[in-house]
Amino acid sequence: xxxxxxDYPLTLTHFLERAAKLFPRKEIVSxxxxxxxxxxxxxxxxxxxxxxxxxxxxxxxPGDRVATFAWNxxxxxxxxxxxxxxxxxxxxxxxxxxxxxxxxxVNHAEDKLIVVDDSLLPVLEKLQDKLQGVQGYVVxxxxxxxxxxxAPVYSYEELVEQGDEAYEFPRLDEDDAAIMxxxxxxxxxxxxxxxxxxxxxxxxxxxxxxxxLGLSERDVVMPIVPMFHVNAWGLPFAATLVGAKQVHxxxxxxxxxxxxxxxxxxxTITAGVPTIWIGLYELxxxxxxxxxxxxxxxxxxxxxxxxxxxxxERDFGLQVVQAWGMTEMSPLGTVSRPKSHLEATLxxxxxxxxxxxxxxxxxxxxxxxxxxxGREVPWDGRTMGELQVRGPWIIREYYHDPRTREAFDRxxxxxxxxxxxxxxxxxxxxxxxxxxxxxxxxxxSSVELENAIMAHPKVLEAAVIAIPHPKWQERPLAVVVPKxxxxxxxxxxxxxxxxxxxxxxxxxxxxxxxxxxxxxxxVGKFDKKALRKQFESYTWPPxxxxxxx
Ligand code: AMP
Numbered sequence: 001x002x003x004x005x006x007d008y009p010l011t012l013t014h015f016l017e018r019a020a021k022l023f024p025r026k027e028i029v030s031x032x033x034x035x036x037x038x039x040x041x042x043x044x045x046x047x048x049x050x051x052x053x054x055x056x057x058x059x060x061x062p063g064d065r066v067a068t069f070a071w072n073x074x075x076x077x078x079x080x081x082x083x084x085x086x087x088x089x090x091x092x093x094x095x096x097x098x099x100x101x102x103x104x105x106v107n108h109a110e111d112k113l114i115v116v117d118d119s120l121l122p123v124l125e126k127l128q129d130k131l132q133g134v135q136g137y138v139v140x141x142x143x144x145x146x147x148x149x150x151a152p153v154y155s156y157e158e159l160v161e162q163g164d165e166a167y168e169f170p171r172l173d174e175d176d177a178a179i180m181x182x183x184x185x186x187x188x189x190x191x192x193x194x195x196x197x198x199x200x201x202x203x204x205x206x207x208x209x210x211x212x213l214g215l216s217e218r219d220v221v222m223p224i225v226p227m228f229h230v231n232a233w234g235l236p237f238a239a240t241l242v243g244a245k246q247v248h249x250x251x252x253x254x255x256x257x258x259x260x261x262x263x264x265x266x267x268t269i270t271a272g273v274p275t276i277w278i279g280l281y282e283l284x285x286x287x288x289x290x291x292x293x294x295x296x297x298x299x300x301x302x303x304x305x306x307x308x309x310x311x312x313e314r315d316f317g318l319q320v321v322q323a324w325g326m327t328e329m330s331p332l333g334t335v336s337r338p339k340s341h342l343e344a345t346l347x348x349x350x351x352x353x354x355x356x357x358x359x360x361x362x363x364x365x366x367x368x369x370x371x372x373x374g375r376e377v378p379w380d381g382r383t384m385g386e387l388q389v390r391g392p393w394i395i396r397e398y399y400h401d402p403r404t405r406e407a408f409d410r411x412x413x414x415x416x417x418x419x420x421x422x423x424x425x426x427x428x429x430x431x432x433x434x435x436x437x438x439x440x441x442x443x444x445s446s447v448e449l450e451n452a453i454m455a456h457p458k459v460l461e462a463a464v465i466a467i468p469h470p471k472w473q474e475r476p477l478a479v480v481v482p483k484x485x486x487x488x489x490x491x492x493x494x495x496x497x498x499x500x501x502x503x504x505x506x507x508x509x510x511x512x513x514x515x516x517x518x519x520x521x522x523v524g525k526f527d528k529k530a531l532r533k534q535f536e537s538y539t540w541p542p543x544x545x546x547x548x549x
Contacts, residue, residue: 009174010201015240016081017169020045023217023243029265030073031250031257033119034142037074041243044078050163051082051156057163058136058154060113062087062170065180067111069093069120072227072248075140075156077236079115080227084178084197085169091180092228095120096522097190103130104189105182108400113138115156118146119251125149174198180399181230183327184522192399193327195231203330203393204237206362212335213269213298213323215242220265220293222247224258224272225301229523230331233271233300233323255279259289271298273524277308277320278461282483284316296321300331302525303429303447306356307455324358324429328413330393333367334359334427342424356451357428358419365391367427369419374409381422384430384443388412418443435528437466437476444476444507446528449499453478456498458486463518463526464509467538477538478509479531481518490514511541 019026024042031037060066066083068090070076083090091109093102102123106114110133116124118141124131128150139145140156178197182190208215213235215221221239223232227248231237239246247265249258258280262270277299284291297312300323312318325331336359338351346354361367369377369385377385390412397404407414418430430436430445437444446464453462461481466474482490492512499508519530 009172009197011084011172011174011176011197012081012178012200012237013085013169013172014201015204015237016041016045016048016085019240019243026243026245028074028077028246028248030248031252031261032073032142033250039074041240044074044081044240046165047160047163048078048082048085049167049169050160050165051078052086052163052169053167054159054163055082055088055113056086058113058159060086060088063177064088064113065091065109065111067091067093067106067109067114068228069095069114069116069124070140070227071095071117071119071251072223072232073250074248076227077246077248078160080179080231080236081240085172087170087172087176089177089180089194092231094182094184094226094228094522095123097184099123099127101184101190103127105192106131106134108189109180109182109192112136115140116150117141121146121148121150172197174201179231181228181327188403191401191403193330193395194399195330195393195395199330199393200231200234200237202364203234203332204241206364207234207238207332208242209363211337212332212362213238213271213321214296215239215244215269217243219244219268220247221245222249222261222265222267222270224249224253224270224276226523229301230325230327233298233325233331235271255283256287259283259287259291262291262294263289266293268293269296269298270294271300273301274299274304274308275302275461275520275524277312278305281308281311281315282460291316291318294318298323300324301523303358303451304356305451305454306352307451309355310352320355322355322358324427326415328395328407328415329365329389329391332362332393333365333389334361336360336426339424354426357422357426359427360425361389361427364393365389367421368412369421369427370409377421379421379423379425381420381426381428384418384420386433387415387417387419387427387429389415418445432528435465437464438474439469439476439506440472442506446476449476449478449503449507449509450526452499452502453480453495456495458482458490458494460484461518461526463528463531465528465532465535467510467535467540469510469540475540476507476509477535478512479518479535480512480514481516482514513538 019041115138137150223235304322309320322336325333377383449464467477469475519527521527
């Protein structure tokens with residue numbers, strides 16, 4: 001027997017219409033090269049409708065892919081609602097990918113239009129000969145349209161101006177595709193994920209729960225995570241759904257700009273990868289900002305060093321909340337907040353350990369860890385296994401990609417992350433399957449070593465990679481960036497002594513190399529692939545030196 005409920009599709013359009021009706025004067029602030037731009041949810045709604053009608057006039061039809069090549073700002077937000085709202089698919093292109101990868105993605109997704117920031121035009125201009133199916137480019141600029149070789153080209157502002165304000169978004173099927181995003185991927189070409197309206201709606205509802213990201217109308221939400229990286233982790237949707245004020249940093253991601261914007265707009269919740277917050281933490285040690293409005297810094301995308309969680313709290317009274325997710329998961333998977341009985345009973349140090357774990361699964365995310373033989377491993381906090389997940393906002397396949405086959409195991413999505421799960425259900429990401437150091441048949445977690453090294457007071461950043469070893473197959477090499485004031489004043493011995501006692505002896509890196517900077521991926525994570533390439537011809541130090549440590 002079926003329930004007797006109204007047939008009411010779960011689509012993103014409702015978020016926008018609700019915010020415009022209930023919070024019409026709530027502000028949306030964008031930091032643009034031309035200055036601070038402010039408008040309201042009423043304006044967002046009005047302009048999104050005009051834009052949708054103009055895009056239809058340009059020939060965009062339901063199911064067509066409309067790509068964006070842009071920073072975080074109000075226009076990108078308008079596209080977030082206008083494109084899925086008219087039944088087309090918003091494809092957010094990662095502006096930091098290599099040109100060839102951008103061309104691959106645009107062609108693979110068969111993008112019809114690309115909407116681009118004027119400041120990013122040069123990248124697309126160089127690529128345009130390779131962008132086969134693109135029928136037009138829409139340029140977002142504050143003043144007159146800049147000169148460009150792209151053709152045909154349209155002005156975003158003119159389209160909005162000429163659009164129809166009386167436009168009504170059509171009724172959509174909740175299973176229709178709304179957004180498309182490619183994973184930057186560590187090997188091979190990027191893979192496409194295609195999110196439905198329903199998946200994003202349910203994801204948003206869960207994300208807003210108090211034990212997940214806990215968003216309310218009272219918040220001022222600033223995603224630093226780019227709108228081209230898994231929908232800025234869903235925050236623009238979540239903020240719109242609850243009617244929170246939004247702040248978008250545009251291209252201004254330097255810690256000084258971030259701190260100033262938090263202070264100026266009284267931001268309460270912000271989110272981004274650890275690199276951003278490591279930079280902010282260092283800045284706050286020497287420059288004063290009033291960040292007292294902040295009640296949560298959501299950090300994910302890579303493991304969050306324990307020292308960072310501890311440092312923010314101890315030195316500045318700021319709370320860091322770690323979350324884990326993936327492009328394939330829209331992206332929310334787990335959030336690390338201590339359960340109340342643990343908070344009440346665990347000593348400080350253990351609570352900190354817990355918050356440095358990736359957390360417990362959000363409602364509707366099911367997870368398990370599986371060993372080499374495909375057997376589920378126990379939730380004992382010790383046994384490692386590959387993390388597999390399933391749930392309503394997890395992809396069931398990659399978009400037109402044969403690599404779907406190896407990505408699934410009997411209905412579960414294989415994350416490629418190696419984890420332990422403790423009896424309370426907290427996962428700890430031990431490594432990527434590809435980044436583990438396999439030493440003498442045992443696994444060493446590069447991530448745990450990195451985090452421990454990054455807790456050293458003289459260290460800014462550290463990455464650990466596997467280097468082939470004649471006896472042990474692979475051994476860990478630590479690549480370390482010292483803080484500016486300690487350049488040339490830090491030794492391998494200091495690092496190894498700092499680590500000893502924290503790990504089994506055989507886990508300790510066989511060598512420590514100091515570098516100026518670490519290569520980062522397009523979304524700001526340590527690029528282990530590039531680092532491995534950089535150290536391709538590295539040879540281990542002579543044995544006696546090895547023994548001396
Ligand atoms: P992406 O699809 O680019 O968001 O990358 C997803 C991958 O980032 C995951 O599979 C993890 O390997 C990594 N990741 C995301 N969040 C975290 C986290 N909090 N701790 C450790 N790794 C993370």
